[in-house]
Amino acid sequence: MSRTRALSPHARMVLAVLLDAGGQxxxxxxxxxxxxxxxxxxxxxxxxxxxxxxxxxxxxQPAEGGRPPRHAYRLTATGVQLARANPPGHAVPPAGQRREATI
Structure with missing residues (x-):
């Protein structure tokens, strides 16, 4: 059985940037x-x-000669769904790490 982890704030930001790139x-x-x-x-x-x-x-391959190739990334269809479902700033701590509100 695989364990589902909450996305980190960094992961949410990276996904948001890739989502904003619109498939580029x-x-x-x-x-x-x-x-x-x-x-x-x-x-x-x-x-x-x-x-x-x-x-x-x-x-x-870079447009300019003499430069090394670079790795490029973009979201898959499931990545787009994940990014839309997990916007930055809405992280929910995993169960067991949540604090009860105090008044």
């Missing part, structure tokens, strides 16, 4: 800048989202 390919540097996520957090997140089927990725 986005590079890691651009995603890191727009989502305000450090690369050490971003790339493992992108790998995980791709492995789960929410992103597709491809290597793209």
């Amino acid at each position: 390919w986005s590079h890691g540097y651009e995603l890191a800048r727009l989502a305000d996520v450090k690369s050490g957090t971003l790339y493992p997140l992108l790998i995980r989202l791709e492995a789960q089927g929410y992103l597709e990725a491809e290597w793209q």
Whole structure:
């Protein structure tokens, strides 16, 4: 049985940026800048989202010669659904980590 984890605020921001891209390919540097996520957090997140089927990725050759290829990402149809269902700023802590309101 697989365990469902709540999406982190970083994941929600990255998904929102990709959703705003409207199906266009986005590079890691651009995603890191727009989502305000450090690369050490971003790339493992992108790998995980791709492995789960929410992103597709491809290597793209740069227009300028002499530059290395870059990995580009975009949402799959299920990724679009996930992004729409989990907007940034609406994170719900997993059960057991929720605090009761005090008055």
